[in-house]
Amino acid sequence: MADLSWLSDNQWAAMDTVMPVNQPGPGRNDDRQVISGITHVVTMGCR
Numbered sequence: 001m002a003d004l005s006w007l008s009d010n011q012w013a014a015m016d017t018v019m020p021v022n023q024p025g026p027g028r029n030d031d032r033q034v035i036s037g038i039t040h041v042v043t044m045g046c047r
Contacts, residue, residue, distance in 0.1 A: 005033070006040055015035065
C-alpha cells in the first residue's frame with residue numbers, strides 16, 4: 001500500500017523541488033504520500 005500515489009514520477013519531480021527541507025520542528029512524514037492524500041480528498045470529497 002505504500003506504493004500508492006496519485007502523482008506520477010514526473011509530477012512529483014516537479015513538486016519535489018519546491019518542498020521545504022531542513023525545517024525545525026517534528027520529523028516530516030513522506031511528503032509524496034501526504035500530497036497524494038490531500039489530492040484524494042480534494043478530488044473525491046470526504047464525508
